[in-house]
Amino acid sequence: MRSLQADLAERVRGEVRFDAGTRAAYSTDASNYRQVPVGVVIPSTVDDAERAVAVCREHGAPVLARGGGTSLAGQCCNTAVVLDFTKYCHRLVSVDPDRRTALVEPGIALDELNRLVAGHGLMVGPKPATHVSCTVGGMIGNNSCGSTAQAYGKMSDSVLRLEILTYDGLRTWVGPTVEEDYQRVLTEGGRKADLYRGLRALRDRHLAEIRTRYPDIPRRVSGYNLDSLLPENGFDVARALVGSESTLVTVLHAEITLFPVPRERVLVVLGYPTIFAAADAVPAVLPHRPVALEGLDRQLVELEHTQRIASDAIRQLPPGEGWLMVQFAGDDHDEVAERAHRLVDDVKRHSDKVTVAFLDDPRHEDQLWQAREASLGATAFPRGGTETHEGWEDAAVPPGRLGAYLRDFRELLREFGYQDASLYGHFGQGCVHTRIPFDLRTADGVAAYRRFVERAADLVVSYGGSLSGEHGDGQSRGELLTRMFGEQIVAAFGEMKALFDPDDRMNPGKVVRPNPLDGQLREGVDYRPAQLPVHFAYPRDGHRFSHAAARCVGVGRCRGLDGDDVMCPSFRATREEEHSTRGRARLLFEMVRGEVVSGWRSTEVRDALDLCLACKGCRSDCPVGVDMATYKAEFLSHHYARRLRPRAHYSMGWLPLWARIASLAPGAVNSLTHAPVLDRLAKWAAGISAERALPWFAEQSFSAWHRRHSPPRSDHRRAVVLWPDTFTNYFHPSVGRASVEVLEDAGFRLAIPRSTVCCGLPWISTGQLGVAKRVLRRTLAVLRPALRSGTPVVVVEPSCAAVFRSDLPELLYGDEDAARLSGQVRTLAQLLVERTPDWRVPVGRKALVQVHCHQHAVLGFDAERNLMNRCEVDATVLKSGCCGLAGNFGFERGHHAVSMACAEHALLPAVRDADRDTLVLADGFSCRTQVAQADTGHVPLHLAEILAAGVRLQNSAGA
Structure with a gap:
């Protein structure tokens, strides 16, 4: 391994990383599987990737080209050299608006590409739920679909040409091949000629089986696309490679079709007595040509409701137990709306049990689509239930047989005791998503998992369906392909693999000659994470840090570069996996596992957490509620226990104390800390960046001003406590004075704590949790009269209010006063909106x-x-x-x-x-x-x- 690493470092211009932290961050994807890579190469260009593969070939090292790392079937983790294109190889090389095509590098994220081509009124057709982070290269590797596939098809339908690199060094463009092109390739000779000759011979040997064994359904993603090599399909080598999951080639460039962005859209939601009735209605909806036709059941909606996910959207659903979301789109609003109304009239004629919600407000539509995309978050860790897993989550059947299939599938779930699984998905194309509460930690549970998926595979095949309708085969379904395709076609897959990758060095153990579906499990029967003593309570995770560290399911929303999310700012700045919420979560998971990185003293985990801003964005934006700010505070507390800390922990981490001292002579302190020489010295001593200006202390603190303030006299004013946070008190007292002015005008009688108090945030964020708990207990003691009387505590600094609402009850778990303060804290606006609904002033x-x-x-x-x-x-x-x-x-x-x-x-x-x-x-x-x-x-x-x-x-x- 050392010689491989040395040769890569010498010849690759990008980044070569074989350190434990990087390998831990790439040890798994969004699946049940875990394989720690040999190392990671982040090529600076696609030419650099070619050099990396050449070095790997010389050493016989396997290679895995990885996109956004969100695969659910295990195809994006392997004991190989991982090529990550997302940091540098993400260019939109060119766009041709007239031909409606784009030429791209493989690492470009879907949302980013759509943003870049939006100015031309164009977009990519397929849109998976992971659109914020999935890359075009990954979509090609997986033959991605999404809800829009109803109108635009799978990724294979959008690919025009691919520039590919084989493991043995052939770099060439491939695409549809008419006879003239085929003969030219043969005439030119060489490796490409051998490859094309072999592909045609393979096709001809298995011609009848290819034409008869591939299910004729819109969502067949399983297996290699040998049907794209048929004469009637243009011997399209590019489309034959789509969905091959990095087992055949590395994609260096792709030319894809773009589609016009529809200007108008209308969403109709149909409610039915059961999810089965909703599925039965699909054939009647399809003739109306919707651009998307999604289904979701009552269990999913209840899970989202109990977890407060997409609550606004849920309120817009019509009565029912199962729903169809039917979207129409086009350029003329009246025409789109008319099509939607025709659908409603049609379904009402055929059933008096259907209910309807008609939405043509884009905001409401977006809310419902976000609810649909939140499905994974709602189902992964159902509140009060058992955590769920992928493994059988995207089978597809003919849409016309969907209702019958779902009834049989539900019975199979009940037979195995998995009846709590919710059902949802792309019903217009017969694709069903679910996450199932498999027990993957005991021998009996793993054996039951195997029996279930074997039975489920036979059930899907009996309906003429596909084992995978979206997420691919990887390791979850590779072993089951014979049940779907038969021995001859699966043998043909092996022949295709041998043509492109005769030594089995491209993502080995996936699709062809796959590892067992119950092998290399991320948990498995040997899983025994360390149960570490902690400060926070982790009530959502059974009070176990190990469970919190395993909470991430890998969907990669934290890797989004734009959009409404706050998370993850450091990833947006660095494009580094280990500086995403997911990457850090992987390192923590490996830390408690103790094989690649180990224990609270891990420098790899410390370095990954160093650029975590503790913004808490992931607490709300992550689909499964990973709270990296809390995990960082916990880690720092143990990492630096009884050790010397960074200087900033003593300066910024103890800011409330230093600010209080400085308030005794703020003018003198300001003069000293802002004098040119002393400024540099103070910053060095405090571990503060030289580029930063030190904040100025106020000449008079807010609390000093308030002691001299004369409030309005009235016995009828409602009492509130105004919290004097450190920032307001010592740096921006004008905010405190303004708050007093507003609250008194609104009819409140104000008090502020007479003793010095603090929320403890500086100590929490630097992991000095023992001090933080002492500070918080003192704060609760000072506030006790107000807490016992139910007096609102108004906090004008959001970070302090957030501590009281979330960190406090988890640090002092079980303390009733902590729970009271959590419930009584309000922002200024929250208090005014709740208690003075008629108060207003003319800001204008x-x-x-x-x-x-x-x-x-x-x-x-x-x-x-x-x-x-x-x-x-x-x-x-x-x-x-x-x-x-x-x-x-x-x-x-x-x-x-x-x-x-x-x-x-x-x-x-x-x-x-x-x-x-x-x-x-x-x-x-x-x-x-x-x-x-x-x-x-x-x-x-x-x-x-x-x-x-x-x-x-x-x-x-x-x-």
């Missing part, structure tokens, strides 16, 4: 709003939207993700570049582009500091400050 300004990450993840922003609308604030809420400062993160030495890359992703460009009359609102101290230090020409404000200005305006007008 445009505003650009940056939502604090912790507010997004824990508290929500609905109340703020409501209040701004009520006060005539024309607010544009940015979809910018994390500001990049994230408390202490952006101040720490070594983090400045990533911090600014996060800010430049969307926030700072939007602020710079805003006109001078537009307010910039950011309730988080970190967000305001990042904007202020970036010299954007705008002074960011807290919502309280603009509401207070409205109070003064209203009062002056009244006077």
